[in-house]
Amino acid sequence: MVPAAAACGADGTDPQRLDHDGLARGAAQPALPYFQTVVPAYQSSKAALNAVTIALSKLLADTLITVDSVCPGFVRTDITPANRAQAPLSAAEAGHFVADMALVDNDKATGRFVDRDGSVAW
Numbered sequence: 240m241v242p243a244a245a246a247c248g249a250d251g252t253d254p255q256r257l258d259h260d261g262l263a264r265g266a267a268q269p270a271l272p273y274f275q276t277v278v279p280a281y282q283s284s285k286a287a288l289n290a291v292t293i294a295l296s297k298l299l300a301d302t303l304i305t306v307d308s309v310c311p312g313f314v315r316t317d318i319t320p321a322n323r324a325q326a327p328l329s330a331a332e333a334g335h336f337v338a339d340m341a342l343v344d345n346d347k348a349t350g351r352f353v354d355r356d357g358s359v360a361w
Contacts, residue, residue: 289352296350305349311336312355 296306311333315326352359
């Protein structure tokens with residue numbers, strides 16, 4: 240883990256995204272904006288989602304099923320009532336993006352984390 244953490248951002252990628260081990264790059268770097276954010280239940284649920292995505296993609300590699308995690312973006316929901324007004328997307332807009340990703344023909348690419356900008360490096 241230390242070599243992966245030391246190399247974060249060295250390739251010019253966004254340091255807030257995930258590295259190939261599914262580790263949040265900004266989580267262990269005090270200079271980055273999300274270092275001070277400590278929400279254990281939320282953060283551990285995202286780490287678990289990354290692990291399940293990778294595990295299922297490996298398990299189903301010999302099938303026609305692809306497994307990807309999809310991040311629709313910041314959505315106006317009751318889960319973030321304090322800053323709900325700052326979220327640019329409605330639940331319907333987010334749902335359309337998730338549905339579009341479920342229907343895309345991705346040539347068997349699997350085990351990806353995808354946001355509106357495309358695949359995010361693990």
